[in-house]
Amino acid sequence: MADDKSGRDKQADDAERRQQQREIAAELERGDEREPPVVVEELADFEAALEELTFPATGAEIVAAIGQREIESVKRSYRLEELVPETDEETFDSPAAVRVQIQRPTVAAAMKRVVEASKTLRNTDFSWAQRNAYEKTFQELEAIDADDDDEGIRAISDWIVERIHDKETLPTSRAVRREAAKFCRTNGYEVRNDEWLGI
Known part of the structure; x- marks a missing residue:
């Protein structure tokens, strides 16, 4: 990789993406810790709906496709559009990344x-x-x-x-x-x- 601005930017983006993936994996491993107030069956149904999307996907794409889908938590019910930022800048690499976001x-x-x-x-x-x-x-x-x-x-x-x-x-x-x-x-x-x- 060339040692210029675009090469350094790519290295920084790659490093940030790897860090995100490590944190997602750590969150998934800690799934049995405090909270998560979302009912486990709800997450399974929700992940099945996510599998139909193409990843990486932006928050706007996810909200457009399944934003009205309801997720039941211990306290109340949420629509996905209440939990995922509806922007093109917010990108999710996998269904697991969305799951970490909403749990x-x-x-x-x-x-x-x-x-x-x-x-x-x-x-x-x-x-x-x-x-x-x-x-x-x-x-x-x-x-x-x-x-x-x-x-x-x-x-x-x-x-x-x-x-x-x-x-x-x-x-x-x-x-x-x-x-x-x-x-x-x-x-x-x-x-x-x-x-x-x-x-």
Whole structure:
């Protein structure tokens, strides 16, 4: 591969894609950990519908094909279009990648809002690492706020979207973690310094 800008860009894209695949595999292995609130039979039926699509597929293609399909979770029912960002920039390499996206529906719905809001920004790259940090923050909020109605996830996703619109930039993952920790402490949830939100 040539040592020029396009060669370096391709290497960076390949490295990011490999990292995504490793994280998807790790998520699938951890499927029996906290949550996933989606009924297992629902995921099996859903994956059968996904097999009819050609991958890689964009979020917009997936939503257009099966966006009205309902997925039952422990808390409520979701349509796929509520969980997958409807953009051409969001690409899923396989049905397993979509499954990882939807198996935590409250996190997926929050990330959909953030991803779609980020598309309004010019010249902004929403990297996989930053996305992953946002998702981890939402997952931690879900674990802390498990008995409530995901007020923490809603509050932080609202905060991120407001920052995108007001400041026209994505907040850093550190700023998101700090805001989430502030929310937790304000609402009486303990956050230790050695935890993800303990910033």
